[in-house]
């Protein structure tokens with residue numbers, strides 16, 4: 367169970383349709399595949415999606431920090447010394463996606479070594495999650511068409527609508543068009559990716575008060591400290607902290623400061639180990655969680671569903687598990703499939719995915 371190699375392999379797979387939101391847009395999945403090999407010949411994998419507009423990481427920075435700083439510190443450690451792994455990686459500040467991918471690849475290798483599923487190792491609550499689909503910026507008509515297609519094709523009935531445009535009427539109109547087209551049976555919630563000021567967000571929420579939104583996520587920047595508290599205090603829609611609450615310390619600050627009432631957990635930025643700490647912290651504080659999506663590919667999505675399904679409180683709400691549908695291809699030998707609005711945890715040891723060597727050879731950038 368000794369770690370003998372940690373690899374960071376950059377790869378790029380184009381999107382069929384770019385995803386647009388308030389803080390950026392994504393045309394190509396320029397991710398990094400992290401592989402951890404042990405002296406038993408076991409290989410664990412995970413995926414790091416760089417999000418420079420959120421965390422400052424790039425594909426090149428993830429490769430560099432894994433190759434130059436993390437790998438030399440981790441060689442020789444056992445898969446069971448995960449606290450040591452984190453203590454060593456945390457000598458470097460930041461780099462959440464790189465650290466998360468190393469953490470999850472180690473869990474994958476551990477599951478494969480033991481011949482058991484990581485989801486069961488983490489908690490084994492259920493084997494599936496309901497899926498929530500993210501709807502990016504487009505015209506009202508395009509957003510409605512896309513949402514109806516996803517509902518009819520995959521049976522998905524929960525949609526997160528990207529908002530945060532100016533004027534706010536653009537997004538109010540889009541959400542109203544979606545509610546009118548989809549009817550009362552679908553769940554709708556919104557994510558502003560920090561696009562609005564607190565006063566704009568308050569106006570938008572007032573204008574959408576009749577749309578039965580179930581959550582509003584990160585409508586204003588994290589540095590709008592008092593404005594966020596003011597907004598959260600006046601709305602009856604629960605406020606989800608996403609990119610403002612990526613570590614246990616940030617979660618404490620956002621919740622105790624009154625700037626959020628729910629937390630988005632993303633395995634792509636807190637791995638399995640830190641995600642579990644955040645989840646338990648939220649359970650202890652009596653706060654709901656949502657399994658979020660860092661525009662993950664299929665490897666990352668398999669990680670999210672493995673974690674989300676493992677615990678009662680993380681499997682309660684629909685998880686954001688469908689962004690990979692917009693990619694033109696992926697790395698797995700067997701693609702993930704969403705049906706009946708659900709994604710099932712991959713059976714098999716570890717995370718349950720196998721990388722197709724031909725596809726990796728086609729898409730790798732090194």
Ligand SMILES: [Mg+2]
Pocket residue numbers: 557559583584608609630658
């Ligand atoms: Mg978000």
